[in-house]
Amino acid sequence: MDFITGEIVGILLFFIGLYGLMTKKTIVKTIMSMSIMESGIFLFYITINYTDGSVPPIGQAQEAAFVDPVPSALMITAIVIGIGVTAIGLTMFMHYKQKHGITHWSRNRNQTGSEH
C-alpha cells in the first residue's frame, strides 16, 4: 500500500472537492466542497518532503534529520484563512436564505436596484 501517501490522498481530496463544486447546485454543499478541497491542500503541504525517521526541529537532542517546519507553519495560516472564508460564506448564505429564501445557485439576474 505504498501509494497511499499523504500527497496522493491530498490530490484526491482536492479533486473530490472540485467535483462537488462542479456538480452541486446547493450553496451549502458548495461551501462543504470548498472545505474538502482545502483539506486536500493542507494534507498535501504537511506531508511534502517528509522522510521516515526524521524528528521535530526543536527540543530534540538526538542527531537525526529534521522535519521541514515551514509547510506546517504555512498551513496554520492557511487553515485560519480557510475558517475565516468559510465563516463569511456561511454568514452570507444565512443572510441570503433568511431574507430571500434562496438556497440554490440560479441563473436569474435582476439588473435593477438602488440608484448608486
Add this chain to the structure above:
Amino acid sequence: MLYWLIIVPIVIAVINVGFLHSDSRKLIVGSQLGITVYATYLFYLVRTQGTIMDNMAGYPRAFSITLYADRISIVLVWLTTLLFLGLLIYAYTGDYFNTQFGFLYLTLQSLIIALFLSTDLFNIYVLLEVSTVVVAILIMFNKDRQAVYDGMIFLFVSVISSGFWLFGVGMLYRTFGHLDLHAIQEVITEVEDPRSLILPFGFILTTISLKIALFPLSSWLPKAYGTPSAPPVIPAILSGVYETTGLYLFIRLTAMFSEVIELNAFFLVIGFVTSIVGIVLAVAQKDLRLLLAYSTISQVGLMTVGFSFGTEASYWGSMYHMFAHSLFKTVLFLSVGVLSHHYKTRDVYRIRGVMKALPVTGFAIIFGLLGITGAPLFNGSISKYMISYGSDSPYIQLLLNLINLGTLLYSMKFAAMLFGKNTQPESIREEDSIHDIPQWTTFVFGVLTLITGLFGNTFLQFLYGFDFTIYPGEYLEKSFIYLLLVLAAFALYRGWVRERDLFTKIGYVELSFNAMITALVMFFIGIVGYMYWLT
C-alpha cells in the same frame, strides 16, 4: 521603508473604527494625502537609485519575506495611491462614506499595495484571499438581493481559484524549497525535467487567468463589477486597480517560468479571443456598468496580447496601456456614477442630452472615450501604437484593428448619451450641478487621460525609463486609420447595432456558478495538456 506603505493604511483603518459615531472622513483623506506623498518620494528614490529591496526581520534574501520595488511595481503603487486619493475625494459627499466604508477602503488599499510589492508566493496567496473577502463585502455594501448573490459568486469563485494557487505553490516548494519569486527564478533553469514544472505552473496560471478574467474564466467579472447597488467608486477601484494586480502577477509569473516553459503563443490566442468576446458582449449590454465591465474584459485581452508578442515595444506598450486603462476606465465608471445619480437610471437608451444637462461630466466622458478608443493625442493611442509594433503579420494588424473597431462600436453606444433631448427627471433638473465635487473629480481624471497622451513619450520615459520614438508619418497613418474606423463604427452602429433583438439575446448569455467552476477545471486541463504537448 516599503512596509510603511502597507502598515499605515491598516493602522489608520483601525483608528478610524474608533470614530464609530462621529465623522472620520477628514482623517482618512489626510492619511491618503500622506501616503500619496510618501509613494511619490519612493518613486523618486527608485527612479534615481534603482530597485529597492526590503528584507523583513533582517534575514538574508531568499530566506526572509522580501518586499521588492522596481520601476514596474513602484509605478503601479504610485498609481494606486493616486487613484485611491482621487476616488476618496469623489466619494467624500456620498451618503455611503461612513466608518465601515472607510475601514474596508483603507484595508483594500493596503492589501493591493502589498500585492504589488510582495515577492513571497505564500504571502501573495494570503493577500489574494483577504482582498477577495474585502472586495466581496464592498460589493454587497448595501445588502440588497442581487448584491449579496453577486458577492457570494465572486467570493466563492475567487477563493476556489486561490486554492489552485496554493496547490501550485506547494508543488514549487517541494521542488525548490523556496517561496521567493526571484529566488526561484534564479534556480529554475537547473531543474532537470521541465515536465515536473508543468503541474505547478498550470495551477498558478489558472488562478491568474481567472483573476485577470481571460476567456473562458471571465464570467465572474461582470457580476462583480456590474452589481447595481454597489457605490460607484467600487467598480472604479476594481477595474482601475484591482484588475491591475492580476496583470502584474501575470507579468511576474510568466517571466519566472519563461526560461523553462514559453507560453506566448497560447496567451496570444487566448488574449484575442477574450478581447473579441468582451467586445461582442459589451455591445450587447444596455446597463452602463455591465457595458464597462465587458469592456474591461476586452481591454485585458488586448494587454495580454501585447505582453505575449515578446518584443520590447509591445511589452512596454501593454504596460503603458495598463496605466492608461486605469485612468480612462476610472473616468468612465465615475461618470456612470454621476449619471445614475442625476438621471436615476443606468439604462444606456434612457439617458440622453448629457452635454446640455451636465457639461462637466460630458467632457470627462468624451476624454475617457477618446482615451479608450485610442484617438490621436490621447493616452490610448500611444499604447495601442506600441502594441501594434509587436508583429509585422498583416493578420495580426487586422485583428488589432478589428478590436479597435469593436471598442469604437460600444463607445458609440456610450457617446449617443451625450446628445439629443435631455431626459433628466423634472425633480432633479433644479439641482446645482456645477459645484459638484464628484463631477469635477471625474473631469480631472479625464484631463489626465489627455495629458498622459499628449506627453506620452515623456511619461513613458519618466515612468518606466523606456525610450520610444514615435514616427510622425506612421502616427499620422494610424490617425487616418482611426478616422476610417470611426466612420465604419458609426455606420455599423446606425445600421445594425441599434436593431436590438439579436444583441439583446447575446447580452443575457452568462454562466451559472457550476458552469464557471467547470470552465475553471477545463481551462486547467487544457493548459496542462498544451504544456505537455509543448515540452
